[in-house]
Amino acid sequence: MSLQLLWLVPILPLLGALLNGLGAGRLPRKVVSAIGVGSVGAALVIALGCFATLLGMPGEERFFAQTLFSWIDSGDLSVAVRLGLDPLSAVMMLVVTGVGFLIHVYSTGYMNHEKDYGRYFSYLNLFTFCMLMLVLADNFLVMFFGWEGVGLCSYLLIGFWYTKPSAAEAGKKAFIVNRIGDWGFLIGIFLLFVTFGSLDFGRVFTEAPSILPLGGGMATAIALFLFVGATGKSAQIPLYTWLPDAMEGPTPVSALIHAATMVTAGVYMIARCHVLYALAPTALLVVAVVGAATAVYAATIGLVQKDIKRVLAYSTVSQLGYMFLAMGVSAFAAGIFHLMTHAFFKALLFLGAGSVIHALSGEQDMDRMGGLKKHLPRTHATMLIATLAIAGIFPFAGFFSKDEILWKAFSNGGPILWAAGVIGAFLTAFYMFRLYFMTFHGSERLTPEAKGHLHESPNSMTIPLMLLAVLSLIGGLIQVPLLQGGQRLDAFLEPVFADLARVGGAAAHGAAAAAGHGAAHAAHDPGQEIALMLVSLAIALAGIYVAHRFYVKDPQAPHRLAARARGWYDLLWNKYWVDEIYDARIVQPIVRLSNRLWKDVDAAVVDGAVNGIGRKIEQGAGWLRLAQTGYVQLYALILTVGLVVVFGYLALR
Amino acid sequence: MSTIAVPLAAYQILAGALFTIGVVGVLVRRSALIVFMSIELMLNAVNLSFVAFSRQHGSMDGHIFVFFVMAVAAAEVAIGLAILIAIFRKRETANVDDVHLLKG
Numbered sequence: 001m002s003l004q005l006l007w008l009v010p011i012l013p014l015l016g017a018l019l020n021g022l023g024a025g026r027l028p029r030k031v032v033s034a035i036g037v038g039s040v041g042a043a044l045v046i047a048l049g050c051f052a053t054l055l056g057m058p059g060e061e062r063f064f065a066q067t068l069f070s071w072i073d074s075g076d077l078s079v080a081v082r083l084g085l086d087p088l089s090a091v092m093m094l095v096v097t098g099v100g101f102l103i104h105v106y107s108t109g110y111m112n113h114e115k116d117y118g119r120y121f122s123y124l125n126l127f128t129f130c131m132l133m134l135v136l137a138d139n140f141l142v143m144f145f146g147w148e149g150v151g152l153c154s155y156l157l158i159g160f161w162y163t164k165p166s167a168a169e170a171g172k173k174a175f176i177v178n179r180i181g182d183w184g185f186l187i188g189i190f191l192l193f194v195t196f197g198s199l200d201f202g203r204v205f206t207e208a209p210s211i212l213p214l215g216g217g218m219a220t221a222i223a224l225f226l227f228v229g230a231t232g233k234s235a236q237i238p239l240y241t242w243l244p245d246a247m248e249g250p251t252p253v254s255a256l257i258h259a260a261t262m263v264t265a266g267v268y269m270i271a272r273c274h275v276l277y278a279l280a281p282t283a284l285l286v287v288a289v290v291g292a293a294t295a296v297y298a299a300t301i302g303l304v305q306k307d308i309k310r311v312l313a314y315s316t317v318s319q320l321g322y323m324f325l326a327m328g329v330s331a332f333a334a335g336i337f338h339l340m341t342h343a344f345f346k347a348l349l350f351l352g353a354g355s356v357i358h359a360l361s362g363e364q365d366m367d368r369m370g371g372l373k374k375h376l377p378r379t380h381a382t383m384l385i386a387t388l389a390i391a392g393i394f395p396f397a398g399f400f401s402k403d404e405i406l407w408k409a410f411s412n413g414g415p416i417l418w419a420a421g422v423i424g425a426f427l428t429a430f431y432m433f434r435l436y437f438m439t440f441h442g443s444e445r446l447t448p449e450a451k452g453h454l455h456e457s458p459n460s461m462t463i464p465l466m467l468l469a470v471l472s473l474i475g476g477l478i479q480v481p482l483l484q485g486g487q488r489l490d491a492f493l494e495p496v497f498a499d500l501a502r503v504g505g506a507a508a509h510g511a512a513a514a515a516g517h518g519a520a521h522a523a524h525d526p527g528q529e530i531a532l533m534l535v536s537l538a539i540a541l542a543g544i545y546v547a548h549r550f551y552v553k554d555p556q557a558p559h560r561l562a563a564r565a566r567g568w569y570d571l572l573w574n575k576y577w578v579d580e581i582y583d584a585r586i587v588q589p590i591v592r593l594s595n596r597l598w599k600d601v602d603a604a605v606v607d608g609a610v611n612g613i614g615r616k617i618e619q620g621a622g623w624l625r626l627a628q629t630g631y632v633q634l635y636a637l638i639l640t641v642g643l644v645v646v647f648g649y650l651a652l653r
Numbered sequence: 654m655s656t657i658a659v660p661l662a663a664y665q666i667l668a669g670a671l672f673t674i675g676v677v678g679v680l681v682r683r684s685a686l687i688v689f690m691s692i693e694l695m696l697n698a699v700n701l702s703f704v705a706f707s708r709q710h711g712s713m714d715g716h717i718f719v720f721f722v723m724a725v726a727a728a729e730v731a732i733g734l735a736i737l738i739a740i741f742r743k744r745e746t747a748n749v750d751d752v753h754l755l756k757g
Contacts, residue, residue, distance in 0.1 A: 630753030633688075637680050 002053070003064045006083055009047050009093065010132035012039045017125035024118035036121030037104045040128055044097040051090050059495050062087055065138055065202075072141070076197055084138030084201065088496040091336060091489075092135035092268055095343045096261050100128050102464035103256040106351050109460035110252050110358055120160060124256070127153035131261050135268060140189045140199040143269070147185065147233065150262045151178045157257060158249040167248040174242040181232015181239055185269075188225035191218065205275045209502050212279050223276050223283030227290075230266025236324060237294045240317045241579055247309040251354030254309060259316050259350050260343035267323040267339050271332045278330065278503040288328020288413055292420035295321030297576075299427035303434070304562075304572045307364050308353045311435050315390065316346055318424060322405050325421060330500075331408035333493045337479050338401035340489075344475045345389035345398055348468035352383035355457040355465065356439060360450035366435065371444035375454050378462040380440050382469040387436045389472040391429035392540045400476030403533050407481075410532055418532075425536050429543025437551035481533070482526055664705035671698035685737050685747045689730065696726050 016039030020032055027035075054062050064085045072079040085093070104124060111120050130153055134146025152175075159171025189199065195211060195218060196204050212219040230236070235243035246258045257263070270277060270287065277284050295318050302314035319342050326335030357364055359376055373380045389396035392403065402425060410418035446454070456462070480486030550557045562569040574580075671694055678691025700719045707715025741747055 628756060630756030632749055632752075633680055640676060640680065 003050055003085065004066070005046050006050055006064065006066050006085055006136070007068055009043045009050070009097065010083070010129050010136060012043045012046075013125045013128040013132065015039060017122050017129060020118050020125060021122035024116070024122060027118055029117055032118045032121050033108045036125055037101070037108060039125055040097060040101045040104050043128070043132070044101045047093050047097045050085060051094055054085065054087070054090055055492075059491075062495055077193070077199075079139060079141045079199060081142055082138040082200075083136040085136065086496055087492050087494075088268075088271060088336065089135050091340060091493070092264075093132065095264075095340055096128065096131050096135060099260045099343050099347050099468075100131075100256055102467055103252050103260075103347060103351065106255075106354070106461050106464040107250075107252040109458045110354055111250060112458075114250075116160070120157075120250070123153055123156045123160070124253070127157065127257060127262070131265075134265055138201055140192060140201070140204075143272075144185065144189060147229070147265060147269075148182065150257070150265065151175065151182070151233070154178070154246070154257050154262055157253040158246045160249055160253065164248070170242075170245040170248040174246050177239050177242040178232045181229045184225045184228025184232070186229075188222050188229060191222045191225065195222070201272070205273075205499065208275050208279060212276075214279055214503065215281055216279070219276060219279040220282050223273070223280040224286065226269065226273060226276070227283060227287055230269055230324075231290065232266075233269075234263050234266030234320045234324070235317050236266070236290050236320065237297060240294065240298065241582060243317055244310050244313040244575070247307070247313050251309065251350060251357060254313070255347045255350030255354065258313065259346040263316060263320055264323070264339045264343065267320065267327060267335055270324070270327045271336055274330075274332050274497060275499055275503060277327070278500050284328050284330065286328075287324050288409075288417055291321045291324025291326075291328050292409075292417050292424075293321070294318065295325060295424035296420050296427070297321075299424050299431065301572055301575050302431040303427060304569060306366050308356065308366050308369070308435060308439065309350070309364055311366075311431060312346070312349055312353060315349075315428065315432065318428060319346065319390070322402065322421065322424065325409055325413075325417060326405040329408050329413035329417065331405060331412060332497050333490045334401070334404040334408050336493060337489050338398075338405055341389070341397035341401040341472070341475050344468055344471040345386040345396075348382060348386040348465060348472055349390065351461070351465055351468065352379050352386060355379040355461055356383075358457055358461070359454055360446065361453040363447065363450045366438040368445050368447055368450070369439045370442040370446070371440070373440040376440075376456050378456060378465065382462075382465040383436065383440070385469045386472050387432045390432050391544060392425055392536060393544075394537060395473075395476065397472050397474070397476035399537070400479055400481065403536055404479065404481060406536055407529050407532050411528075422536055422539055426539045426543045429540040430547045433544045433547035434551055437547060441552050442555060481529060661705055661709050664701060668698045668702040668705070671695075671701065683748050683750055685740070685749050688749060689733055689737070693726060693730070696722055 016035050019035050020027070023032075050064075054064070066083045066085075068081045068083065070078070071081045104121075107120070107124065111117060114120060127150060130146050130149025132146070134143055134150060137143035137146055155171045155175040158174050159168045161167045162171075192204060193199055196207055198204060208219075212222075232239045243258055243263065247254055249258075277287070298314045298317035298321060302311050302318065305311045305314060319338070323335045323338050323342070326332070326338060356369065356372060356376065356379060359372070359379070360369070363369065385396065389398040392399045402421075406418055406421045406425070409421050444451075479489040550561075571577075675691045675693075675695030675698060678694065679688050682688055682691065700722055703715040703719050703722075707713065707719075737747060740752060744751065746752075
């Protein structure tokens, strides 16, 4: 397929969004589904075609750019809406359209009872458009457009049930917290423009090694500001608080936006800017530490949550932490690999959870689930695969991607980062199997209402589950460690990350490691890698074993433990009180300051000045009107005196 | 042609005196009719000045101006007197001080 069709990939979902948005409430449901699913499906077909064409080209030439139109042309700033396809954006494009398509199909079943069906699909398509613009952008401004667009769609979809106050609040929270991150991203873009005079990826990344000194202040500042943007969008410490609340949205939305695609935008952005990060080792270290810390931190909160979607939300935060850990140790390809496999199994987990919630007519509390294995056989089987995948059990997808990150963290980052990753892996295996056991095993603790409603989900929901299960099962095989020629994803992404070699010094090591080639290959110790692999596998199995002990063998054990370690349990249950701390330390002071500004500055000074000027003019006019006597002769006298004065002045001067 | 030449200054002094009388009349008299007459006086003072200068310089331009001024003054009087009559009919007065509707 000709790459010239690339522009259709984002435009088709946009068209779908427009049709469904303008026709919302008027189009019949069948038509809405056809437009919504069809537009993303067609985009997926074209994306696959473009990908196939790209594969058919020689490795170094796998780059294609398409200028749609000139957007801003003012002074030194010249920005075109330009799409760029290279191996990195191709992987992202396939994940977005592929997982997005399955979730659209699933939504036709899940949202079937929904009144605002057209509005829902319109938002979903708009999101797909923005996300595709983000990943296909060829300069920072178009990327920022997509970045803001997905933020907007995230807000719209979290608050989809806007009559529910908690959903409306969650939408606002997500939007505002993201604004803080966007501020950093924007500052980063400004600094880039000041430094390079251009926002085109090609120019910035080509010139960066010669303009910015390695480890220099400017490179570090740019990288850190961009990372602030990434922490907002990808829910990392300290800006992660919006993601768990975002679970107020419909479950397919959580799967698409808050698990598989949008939240990975930060990871993608860092991978895209790998040259800049390679020039700023300090920033890379910050990324790695924040990633590792988030991975462990979010996992600990996930241990005790009762809401099935919230467990998954904290799990997502934690897994994103792994991806940032990978970015931080310059294992860009490994991070993208985990991004991809995570998109498969986390979307599957969310959709599976959605299927459970759907079957129980809206029940989300795992305390009121249990024993669903025999009622929901398909959901159970696919969820089990996803849980094994995220826990990192061989040969599921998560095993390969997580182990690659852990290995790179060990070899590039050192034992501390690795240990954090391993602890996270143990916690992940534990809380994921806790979720699995509490939902599908043990005694049935259903409410009578849910029991009466209990049914396996329709095909439109289970077929996407099965397809995602297949992907979660075999998705890891595109990147098999140790095997000669097994690292197909590395090889595919290599042209993108090859320019790291030009950065020189310490970064070159990362470059080689990222590409999985050359120098790192020589230093590659297969024994060490196998040992690390066995350790993390054992850790994951241990997590599963503990979860089994706690939630199947002896269901009272968790309660006893919680009672014994009351303080710790409360700390985790209340999510370290971070929301409360933010509220007290940041939100309330800002509210108080705003109140002061409103009353003391806006009402007193600004309004006072405006009203004062008005009053003064009124007063002056009162004085002036006395001059208007209405006596014509007085006017004539004034005129005459004036004339005499003027002529006198002219004559005597 | 031998006539006694009246100096230009004499015309100017006369015109200035007439004009000043006119201005004072406009400013101080209360009767609208007298104000009108005073305006005529001012106009004709200017006319006199025009003609005097015209003769001094041997040019016809001043004469043309004068004809225009006379024509306009005639029209002005016609309209002005009509307004005056209208005001008188309405208010029974021709005193300009009684007509100050535009008082602020």
